[in-house]
Amino acid sequence: MNFDSTQHNVGNIDRLMRAIVGALLLVVAFLGNIWVAVAALIGAVLLGTAYFQFCPSYTLFDFSSNKDASPVSK
Template identity: 80%
Template structure:
């Protein structure tokens, strides 16, 4: 198991889904619910993994949604 951050394992569709869901979770946290801290934390993680295009849990399971052909 090697966490190589330079190898992207999050594809474009997965990235957009993470950005939308992460943004919605952070919005819910600002609107105030009983799970404010947890929603904000999960939203921040989703946005972070979308930004860096790397998901550590995908590496654990040797999975990639990135279908780009490497050069």
Template identity: 60%
Template structure:
């Protein structure tokens, strides 16, 4: 388990996908969709902005290829 927010665990491609899906969810919520979609979109925007995903940290997963893997 690695919850160090100063270490990015979201790569560039993952970040762009998160932003794209978030925009679609937020647009759908504004046009009369579910408030749950808006919350999910906001979380995706936040994780893309900070380049840190707590779920990835829980499982020691990273899509960021710039960081060297931690060997235990």
């Protein structure tokens, strides 16, 4: 298990889905839903992982959705 954040492990489709869901959760949070803090936190994490193209939990499970990257465990 190597937490190298310079090696991208989030692919383009995964990145797009994270960005859309993250943005929607932030909008829900700002609209004043009862789950404001939870939605804002999850939305921020999803947008952050989409921006940096790195997901620490993917590294934990030795997974990568990035087709261009080399395999994680070598």
